[in-house]
Amino acid sequence: MAARSGEFELIARHFAPIAQSDPAALSLKDDAAVFSPPAGHEVVVTTDALVADVHFRSIDEPELIAKKVLRVNLSDLAAMGARPGGVVLSSGYNRDLSDDWVARFAKGFGEDCAAYDVSLWGGDTVATPGPTFFSLTAFGYVPMGRALRRDLAKPGDVLAVTGTLGDAALGLALLNGEFPDLAPDLAEFLKDRYWLPQPRMTESAACIASKQRLAAMDISDGLAGDCRKICSASGVGLVINRDAVPLSKAARAVLDGDEDQWSRILAGGDDYELLIAGSPDDVAALGDAFTVIGGVTDEVGVVSLIGTDGKMAELADGGFDHFK
Numbered sequence: 001m002a003a004r005s006g007e008f009e010l011i012a013r014h015f016a017p018i019a020q021s022d023p024a025a026l027s028l029k030d031d032a033a034v035f036s037p038p039a040g041h042e043v044v045v046t047t048d049a050l051v052a053d054v055h056f057r058s059i060d061e062p063e064l065i066a067k068k069v070l071r072v073n074l075s076d077l078a079a080m081g082a083r084p085g086g087v088v089l090s091s092g093y094n095r096d097l098s099d100d101w102v103a104r105f106a107k108g109f110g111e112d113c114a115a116y117d118v119s120l121w122g123g124d125t126v127a128t129p130g131p132t133f134f135s136l137t138a139f140g141y142v143p144m145g146r147a148l149r150r151d152l153a154k155p156g157d158v159l160a161v162t163g164t165l166g167d168a169a170l171g172l173a174l175l176n177g178e179f180p181d182l183a184p185d186l187a188e189f190l191k192d193r194y195w196l197p198q199p200r201m202t203e204s205a206a207c208i209a210s211k212q213r214l215a216a217m218d219i220s221d222g223l224a225g226d227c228r229k230i231c232s233a234s235g236v237g238l239v240i241n242r243d244a245v246p247l248s249k250a251a252r253a254v255l256d257g258d259e260d261q262w263s264r265i266l267a268g269g270d271d272y273e274l275l276i277a278g279s280p281d282d283v284a285a286l287g288d289a290f291t292v293i294g295g296v297t298d299e300v301g302v303v304s305l306i307g308t309d310g311k312m313a314e315l316a317d318g319g320f321d322h323f324k
Contacts, residue, residue, distance in 0.1 A: 015089075018110040018120045033121035035086060041141040043085075046076035052094070052131040057175070062101050063108030064195045070112045071197040072220065073138040075272040078204035079218035081148040082140030084116055089123035090135040097132065116201070148207055148216035150233035153277035157215070157296040159238055160283050162200045162274045164248040165223055167193035169268020170261065179254055186250035193248075197272035203289045204274065212282040219275050222267040224315050227303055230277060237299035240315065241306045242266075246291040266305075266315070 016028045037043050050072070052058040056065050070087065077084055089109070093102060113120055118138075171194030173179065174187055182190075200218075207214050215234060219226045223245075227238050242262070247255070254261050276283065277296050294306075303315040 015106055015109075015120060015123075015125075018106065018113055021113075021119055028120075028122055033086065033088070035121070035139070037085075037141050040144055042144055042147065044077055044080045044082035044140040044142050044147060045137065046073055046080075046140075047135065047137040048073050048076070049133065049135040051133045054131075058132065060195065061108075062105040063111075066105045066108035067112045067196055069134045069136050070109060070116070070118065071199050072272060073136050074116060074118070074199035074201065075197060075218045075220065077138055077140035078199050078201050079148065079216055079274060080140070080142060081146065081204050081208040081216070082142040083201070083205065084118045085139045085141055086119040086121035087113075087139070088121050088137045091123065091125050092128040092130075092133045093125070094132045095127050095129055116199075143208065146208055146211070148204070148214055148276075150215055150217050150230050152213050153215035153230050153234035153236050153296050154213075155236060155296050155298040156279070157277040158280050158283050158292045159227070159240065159275070159277050159294040159296060160286075160290040160292045161219070161223075161246065161276075162203050162289055162291075163198065163271070164246045164251065165219070165271050165273065166251050166261075166265025166268060167248050168197070168270035168272075169194075169222070169264045170251055170254055171195070172268075172270070173264065179257075181257075182250070182253060186253050189248065189250045190254075194270060197270065199272060200274045200289075203286070206286055206289065207274075207276065210282060210285060212278060212285075214276050214278040214282065216274060216276045219271040219273050220269060222269040222271070223275070224267040224303075226275065227315075228301070230275070231301050231303060234277075234296075235300050237297040237302040237304070238294060239297055239304045239306065240294035243306075243308055244291065244293045246293070 050056055050069055056068055074084055167190050171190035174190050207216060215230055217229060231238055251265060283290060305313040305315040307313060
């Protein structure tokens with residue numbers, strides 16, 4: 001395997017071209033970026049670290065890994081109602097990776113920066129004898145005082161989500177050898193949902209445009225665990241109707257063969273869908289992009305799941321505990 005280029009050559013060859021779209025990056029030739037938020041806006045900042053074979057599979061295509069690194073951060077911006085501005089990427093490449101691997105990573109990253117109108121403002125690149133890792137910090141803009149937050153839910157609100165849940169977790173299970181008899185087209189759909197999260201920027205913008213009180217967050221660690229974060233921040237409880245949880249055709253096919261996969265759908269993680277709470281009228285006004293799955297109660301910290309038979313279950317982080 002050919003030796004990989006040094007840090008500065010890697011940046012100049014693969015990443016500096018991505019940074020030319022925004023003068024804030026200073027063509028990656030200075031020590032830092034310089035930017036100002038648009039008038040009447042606040043800056044939203046988020047960061048995520050992803051480690052090989054913990055947060056992504058090292059055997060996956062580098063283009064797909066790059067897009068996931070960017071998109072999980074864009075999902076955090078969407079959860080706050082922010083439109084993307086720029087990102088700073090720090091990378092630790094395992095010493096055995098080739099220049100070609102880095103070039104393919106940069107290609108995928110650049111494609112998604114263009115697709116989501118995101119600017120690369122800088123970062124750092126190092127070599128490591130350990131696993132490859134990435135840390136990306138994203139900056140977004142939201143109208144002054146209008147950021148979506150987790151602490152705005154009230155009893156009587158409805159709870160709603162975008163998209164379908166559980167697909168990414170099932171996709172990872174499939175990549176690990178489960179569900180070998182699933183139809184090829186359904187299998188490809190689930191794998192794509194794991195490889196390529198879909199940050200809900202359009203739906204986030206609709207929430208901001210509505211100018212209504214909405215609690216919001218993105219679902220990254222699974223509905224069962226993440227919904228408790230709204231409970232904690234808002235001092236409320238939640239009740240979820242399992243039959244209302246939106247499922248893809250592929251997820252339904254998996255469930256037809258194994259009802260126990262409900263726990264993976266509810267708690268598996270990597271959904272990157274938006275979870276919102278608001279008044280029934282305000283959520284309905286957002287349209288079909290959101291599916292109502294339950295409501296907000298005054299039982300602080302209690303998350304309940306209503307099953308098909310109408311029985312109630314205490315929803316734990318890893319699924320449900322028991323019906324009663």
